[in-house]
Amino acid sequence: MLQSSGNILLIHDDEIRLADLRSQLVGHFNVFVAGDVRSAYRILREFDMHVVLAPEHTARMTGLQLAESIKGSFPDIVTIVQAGSSDYSALKTAVRHGRISHYLRSDADVDDIIQQVGNAMQLVQLREDNRTLGIELKKRTDEQQRILELFKRYVPEQVVAQTLSNGNEAMMVGENRIVSVLFADIRGFTRLSGQLRPAEVVEFLNDFWSVMSGQVRLHRGSVNKLLGDGMLAVFGAPVSYMDNQENAVICALEMVKALDEVNQKYSQRLGQDIQIGVGINTGEVVVGNVGSSDYMEYTVIGDTVNIAHRLEQMTKKRPNSILISQETWEQVNYLVAAEPVDHLQMAGKDKTITVYEVTNRLDANIKPMRRGGLGY
CATH class of the missing domain: 3.40.50.2300 (Response regulator)
Structure with a gap:
């Protein structure tokens, strides 16, 4: 000085x-x-x-x-x-x-x-x-960047970018979108978690969802919620691509493959392999920031979400299975092999939904000309 x-x-x-x-x-x-x-x-x-x-x-x-x-x-x-x-x-x-x-x-x-x-x-x-002042400004800028990176862990990155860009103008905006909704759940998690100490449960969940959410980001989806042993991901909101349905289904297949990485670390400690179930549905939803002036959450609402959740619940007797709706199957039948395995009757509705189980991916070189995106 x-x-x-x-x-x-x-x-x-x-x-x-x-x-x-x-x-x-x-x-x-x-x-x-x-x-x-x-x-x-x-x-x-x-x-x-x-x-x-x-x-x-x-x-x-x-x-x-x-x-x-x-x-x-x-x-x-x-x-x-x-x-x-x-x-x-x-x-x-x-x-x-x-x-x-x-x-x-x-x-x-x-x-x-x-x-x-x-x-x-x-x-x-x-x-x-x-x-x-320059040193102090850098400290504050670094701190703001740290907070922003921390914020992105809890809020989809695209939502963060949109909020910073538009400010309060976009905070309460809702819109209809056609998306693919993916629910994933760890099978038998309550029993598995009983074999670990609380700190180990948190460590396991962090490791597990780091791997799975990484697949979601890789396939251009957005993790909307982590629900303890479950995850809700959206393909088509807040950012949409030409191949949202394909991205969701291929993501699910890669999530099942990625279990090997998690099991290498945890299967011996748990005494068994970790298994998941995935449900995917495609349709119209309402998306937007919902909440109060103190707390807001970017969320998706509608029957499309409920159906995806029901499909995930139907996987409980099918370890590591991926169940998709007819609406999703019609968009990805050139890309993956699947077979009809069940029907889903929605409460209070006359419509019955055919449920397909995805078994494997077809030749990656087969792709209709009308599609773009990641090149699957």
Whole structure:
């Protein structure tokens, strides 16, 4: 931190002139003196100088050369050169190009010198203040980024981006969208969790959902909710792609494959392999931010969501199975093999839904021309 008076180095090979300058400035600044260039550089290396006042000439170089060399090695130091009238043009050019900071007439009186040095000290202080503010700004920016990254763990990244972009304008907006909804659930989790300590349960869930949510992101979906041992993911909101249905089904297949990674770590500790069930349905939903001024949640609402949940519940007797609705099957039948296994009657509705179990992916090169996206 710059002291109130500041540190100035006076350089002059005339001992009388050097002593005279020191006596004029010592009551206003912390004054250091050097009778030659070598002594000046030793002081500059050992002490924190703020301003250097160079003479018109030294035995080794001109004052302009000396000031330029100091500024090259110590760029934060304000350099002032005293010079005769014949040097003004060169000094003005040097100041304009940033090679030195200021210059003074060699016959300047003490008041002019004190004022010029005082101005230089203020410049040094401003630089230091700006540097401090820059450091503080970076700390705050880093903290905001950390909070934002933490926020993204709990809210879909696209929702975060939309909220930051639109502010309150988009907070309560709802819209209808056609999406694919994916529910996934860990089979027999209550029994499995009984074999672990509470901290281990949390560790397991974090590891498990890190792997599974990673597959959702990889396939352009959005994790909407983590429900302990269950997950709700949406393909088509808040951001939609041309192949939302395909992304959802391929994601489910990859989630089942990804169980190997989790089981390598936990199956021995649990005494059995971890299994999941997945249900996927496609249809219209209402999406938007729902809640109060204190708490909001981006959510999906509608029969499409309820049906996807019912499909996931139907997998309880089918370990590691993926059940999809007729609506989803019609969009992905070129991509995966599936067989009808059941029918689902929705409460209060006449419509019966044919349920298909996805068995495997077909040749990845088979793709209708009308589709885009990830290239499945």
